[in-house]
Amino acid sequence: MATTNNIHRYLDDAFAEIPRTPETADLKEEIRGNLQARVTELETNGSKPDAAAAKAIKELGPINELVDSIGDSEPTTSPADTAVKLIALNRVKPSPGYVVRTVLLSLLLACGVTLVTVGSILGGLGIADFWLVSALPVESVFAGLFLGVIVAHALGRETSHHYPTKPTRALGFGLAAFAGLTGLGFAAAWFANPLLWLLVTGCGLALVSLMAFVALGVTQTNRQKPWVKELNRAYAVEDRFSQDPASAARFGLYTVVIWVLAFAGFVVLSITVGFAWSWLALLAGLAVFFLVLARMLFPADSNKK
Amino acid sequence: MDTNKTAPQSEAFASDLLRGHTDTIVLGTLRDTERYGFEIYKTIRDATGGDYEIKEATLYATFRRLVKDGLVDAYWGDETQGGRRKYYRITDAGRAVYTRNVSDWNATQRIINTLLGTKGTN
Numbered sequence: 001m002a003t004t005n006n007i008h009r010y011l012d013d014a015f016a017e018i019p020r021t022p023e024t025a026d027l028k029e030e031i032r033g034n035l036q037a038r039v040t041e042l043e044t045n046g047s048k049p050d051a052a053a054a055k056a057i058k059e060l061g062p063i064n065e066l067v068d069s070i071g072d073s074e075p076t077t078s079p080a081d082t083a084v085k086l087i088a089l090n091r092v093k094p095s096p097g098y099v100v101r102t103v104l105l106s107l108l109l110a111c112g113v114t115l116v117t118v119g120s121i122l123g124g125l126g127i128a129d130f131w132l133v134s135a136l137p138v139e140s141v142f143a144g145l146f147l148g149v150i151v152a153h154a155l156g157r158e159t160s161h162h163y164p165t166k167p168t169r170a171l172g173f174g175l176a177a178f179a180g181l182t183g184l185g186f187a188a189a190w191f192a193n194p195l196l197w198l199l200v201t202g203c204g205l206a207l208v209s210l211m212a213f214v215a216l217g218v219t220q221t222n223r224q225k226p227w228v229k230e231l232n233r234a235y236a237v238e239d240r241f242s243q244d245p246a247s248a249a250r251f252g253l254y255t256v257v258i259w260v261l262a263f264a265g266f267v268v269l270s271i272t273v274g275f276a277w278s279w280l281a282l283l284a285g286l287a288v289f290f291l292v293l294a295r296m297l298f299p300a301d302s303n304k305k
Numbered sequence: 306m307d308t309n310k311t312a313p314q315s316e317a318f319a320s321d322l323l324r325g326h327t328d329t330i331v332l333g334t335l336r337d338t339e340r341y342g343f344e345i346y347k348t349i350r351d352a353t354g355g356d357y358e359i360k361e362a363t364l365y366a367t368f369r370r371l372v373k374d375g376l377v378d379a380y381w382g383d384e385t386q387g388g389r390r391k392y393y394r395i396t397d398a399g400r401a402v403y404t405r406n407v408s409d410w411n412a413t414q415r416i417i418n419t420l421l422g423t424k425g426t427n
Contacts, residue, residue, distance in 0.1 A: 027365065029389060030342060034361075036388035037343035065362040093380040093392070158383045 006053040007035045014063035022082075022227070024067060026089045035060065079234045086227045092160045102153065105146045112143030116185045123192020133192045140185020148178030162223040172216050180209030240296060251296045258289050323357060326410070327367050328376075330359075332395055332403040335377060341390035342368065368393060376402055 015028050035056050042052035060066075119136050122128035152174025155165040165173070186202030224232075241248045262285025269278035323330075334340060334348045342364065349359050371377040376399035382390045395403070 026391075030365075030391040033341065033388040033390040034343040034346070037341070037390070041343075041347070060361055066365050088379075091380045092383050094383055098383075158381070 006050065007032065007039065007057070010053075010057050011035075011063075018063075018067050022086055022089050027066065031060070031063075031066065082234070083231055086231060087160070090160055090225060090227050092158055094157065094159070098153070098157065102150060105150050109143055109146040109150065112139050112146060113181075115139050116143060116188055120188035120192045123189075128192065133189075136189035136192060137186060137198065140182050140189060143185060144178040144180070144182030147181045148174040151177040161225060161228050163225060165223060169216065169220075172212065176209045176212035176216060178209075179205045179212065183207075183209055240299065247296060247299075251292065254292050255289060258285050258292065261285065262288075320357075324363065326406075327359065327363055328371060329403060329406040329410070331364070331367050331371065331393075332376060332399050332406075335393055335395040335399070336403065339392050339394040341382070341392050345393070371399065375399075 011028055011032055015024065018024050035053075038056040038059070039049075039052045042055055043049060047055065116136055116139050119128060119132050119139070123133040123136070152170045155170040155173055156167055158164045164170070183202045183205030186198045186205065188202075190198040190202060241251075262281050265281030265284070266278050269281050330349060331345060334345050340348065346359065346361065346364060349357070368377070368379070371393070372379045375396060377393045377395050379391055379393055382392050384390070
């Protein structure tokens with residue numbers, strides 16, 4: 001049995017009987033981290049993994065004592081109080097190095113995008129010199145690179161609200177962002193300097209980026225932490241679109257009917273009466289659409305669940 | 306101050322007296338740098354050469370109390386490898402309380418030493 005399994009199983013068993021609250025869940029995670037650190041220390045000093053885990057657990061003492069030690073907190077019921085508590089408990093502080101790197105890269109990215117935009121417009125108008133125009137592709141590559149690094153780096157970090165994305169996926173998102181921005185830059189450069197390879201490469205990169213984003217997007221799983229989900233549920237507004245699928249489907253059909261009729265009316269009136277009055281059909285369609293939307297969001301008999 | 310429960314000769318100090326200063330001791334370990342739970346435990350253990358091992362239950366209770374009183378901030382580290390660690394950082398309020406507690410202790414120590422008729426070490 002691996003060391004970590006030992007600790008994790010012990011914690012799961014020890015906390016099985018303890019009611020699950022934000023505090024106890026938090027304590028469990030904290031104990032887990034500390035136990036792991038102690039096991040690592042013991043192993044460095046030459047203990048066998050199993051023996052190290054057993055010793056660390058023994059030193060910890062009875063879990064009940066630890067739980068009792070934090071059990072004095074009064075139960076809060078107000079969702080706002082719970083929210084404040086949850087946010088405080090789950091705060092993850094970003095490392096200063098990461099913040100500095102991201103700010104620097106963002107500044108460089110802003111410079112790159114500005115240079116490419118201004119250069120392309122001036123080049124397109126024919127008032128930029130040769131060097132400014134010929135530097136555009138290189139600037140695009142750098143801007144794309146900065147964006148890619150920012151995206152990949154950000155997705156790979158744990159934040160207060162989200163678990164980190166898998167490194168390979170984060171890299172994928174980074175590469176897609178890189179390809180997208182570089183492609184757009186090439187396409188913009190083509191306006192200033194109509195070389196065929198710029199347009200072909202630019203559109204190709206943009207297309208690759210789009211496909212990559214779609215592929216990554218449809219395979220993306222949830223990254224939100226449980227406490228965020230819990231908070232979202234607590235603050236969920238009466239939303240019939242997600243809570244009442246039958247009404248949502250009905251609303252979709254109504255929308256199609258309303259707009260088909262409105263456009264048909266518009267076309268018919270345009271031919272028979274003229275443009276001076278035909279727009280009224282669209283206005284009527286819009287009015288009816290909003291009435292249906294209002295009825296959808298705020299049902300007349302809201303007490304009927 | 307009641308050390309009769311355990312063999313009085315086994316420890317050359319009153320653990321109850323020490324326990325009363327756990328908050329200040331923990332704040333002291335955080336003066337220079339932020340640390341996670343086991344690091345604090347280790348710092349205290351190593352500082353006394355292993356003579357005094359603070360009970361972990363006491364330590365967790367202390368962390369909770371210090372956070373609640375705003376003397377330390379708690380947050381999760383964003384390191385991705387290894388286990389997650391909850392870090393503690395002393396706040397300005399914590400520093401103020403630490404300084405006050407230390408000077409209180411120094412004053413108390415002087416008075417007790419004088420009253421007991423022994424010569425103080427500082």
